[in-house]
Structure formats: C-alpha cells, structure tokens
Amino acid sequence: MADAFDDQYPNIAWWTQSGRGWIEVGRDEYRSSMIRVLDIGGMLWEGDTSYETAGEAMAEADAFIEQWRTQNGYAPE
Numbered sequence: 226m227a228d229a230f231d232d233q234y235p236n237i238a239w240w241t242q243s244g245r246g247w248i249e250v251g252r253d254e255y256r257s258s259m260i261r262v263l264d265i266g267g268m269l270w271e272g273d274t275s276y277e278t279a280g281e282a283m284a285e286a287d288a289f290i291e292q293w294r295t296q297n298g299y300a301p302e
Contacts, residue, residue: 234283235301236290248286250279260286262293269293
C-alpha cells in the first residue's frame with residue numbers, strides 16, 4: 226500500500242522526490258485551476274478549473290510531467 230501513489234502517478238512521485246519541483250492541488254483567491262505543476266522558476270502547467278475526480282486531475286498532471294521529462298532529457302525508464 227505504501228507504493229500505491231508512486232505506482233499510480235510515477236511522474237508526480239519522481240517530480241517531487243527528485244527535487245525538481247512541486248504540485249499544488251486546490252483553488253485559492255489567486256488561481257482558478259484545480260491543480261498546478263511548479264518549479265523554482267514558477268508555474269509550468271495548470272489544469273482545468275474542475276474535474277470529475279481528483280484522480281483525473283492527478284493523471285493530467287502526471288502526463289504533463291512525463292512530457293516535460295521527455296522534452297528535457299529525463300525520460301522515464
């Protein structure tokens with residue numbers, strides 16, 4: 226059970242554990258997107274304003290990070 230998140234969202238796990246950046250989940254008074262991917266330079270990607278499930282939002286963020294990894298020479302093995 227401890228690896229369930231890492232197995233389901235391997236790119237988010239890599240992103241946060243490697244120190245490349247972080248994700249934010251939820252809306253606030255400054256952003257209407259439900260999920261965002263950031264690094265030290267700022268926001269790299271933001272999702273839609275709502276999703277049917279939190280898992281759907283996480284899956285989109287995971288897909289973005291996978292694309293980022295490929296484009297930046299950190300392709301998943």
